[in-house]
Amino acid sequence: MTTQITTLTFFKYRSLYAKFWAFGMMQFAHYTLRKIDGLSFYKLLGTGKEGFNPSPDWTVYALLQVWETEEKADDFFRHSSLMKKYRKYSSEHWTLFMRNRMARGKWDGNNPFAIHPALTEDIPYIAVITRATIKVKYLRRFWKSVPASQRPLKKNTGLIYTKGVGEVPYMQMATFSLWENQKALDDFAYRSKEHIKIIGDTRTIGWYKEELFSRFQPYRSLGSWNGINPLSFTTSELD
Template sequence: MSQITTLALFRYGSWRRKLWALSQMGLASGRLKGTPGMRFFKLLGTGAEGFSTRPDWAVYGVLQVWDAAASAEAFFRDHPQFQRYVRHAEESLIIYMRPVKSKGHWNGVNPFEGNAAPEAGNSALAVITRATIHKKYLRTFWKNVPASQRPLQGIRGLIYTKGIGETPFVDMATFSLWTDADAMKAYAYGTKAHQEVIRKTRELGWYKEELFARFQPYKITGTWKDIPNLKTFRESLKGRDTNS
């Protein structure tokens, strides 16, 4: 069976539970290391309003790369740390994805084997972009972010987007979920604000390290109030779960 990637998101309600979730950014790593079948993982905080310098204290995530879908299913079913996340959370969501294309590095490695042929009949696309920003460019980079993100509002085909990352301000990433590749390309290559950020990135060399990865989501479990059409999108993926 081929490699898969999962992104689990958790939303916490009370401040007591939010503080618990924040504490897991330091405590959970040791509990997850050595999980059978897991070859890479990152504990993630998130940004408010999609992609922002302001933290979203209510939402946290776990990104994991698996040798096979069976290992992921066993983890979500049985692992004590995942059960802790679920018990404390107000709601949770798991997105299962096959890596399609990946270039660049995350902490010196490319964890995604981006060579899977997309399954026919499933046009959905997920994208992860990740970068470590040179400290001398932090102010300039974040000054340009609002303009580049503005075109995302109401854009066709965007199901969900969220800023994610391990370290605030410096190690940043984005996750986005789309109905199809054409919709993603229309934003990435068809909006002037986003193109301007790409140009500046190339000219100024903002990043010490960067990675861009595309995936085909094939299964979504759980609930997420920020995706009002989740049921419809989930239905569009049915019949594509061939790895589990």
């Protein structure tokens, strides 16, 4: 039985020095992360500007991690010197703990997410991560279609937070979105004509070399974002 959990941490940087530090860590953090006990998969992610604009947002970076157990994750966030550095240089940070509900496709040739057996109906929130490597010949056409497909997000009151993230600007992109409940997600994914169109284009045109679609049940939310903790779980902060 899997005990795997996934964490996603966002970091915000304000000063020019902190932004340079964060950009450098996209390369230098690999040395430490590769040796973390219990960490089976990770991605250092840059982010895009608001509205899934592919232009980089130099103020926000993200760290996606898949853990063998929650205890391994807690040990990292409590004691890792790397995490202490990230907290030191960032002006704000927020970590979401999640159990996987479903994952289809591949990321770097494999699916890193295993369905968790301990999902509960008591938690209505849903987090979604989609990731794709876009074929070079379709880059211009793909990004031209994105603004229209994302417009319904602004009208969806059930959306808590969303951010475009990625490994390589323009080519290897992902999205993260956090929803109040399944209905809010379905209203966007399956009842928005703009989003339905881009799903159809994905099937008929074949934008991607590789893609992955995954859903999670968030169950812990630590830190703050824009001055508040986006979810209402009652948990204590990690020191």
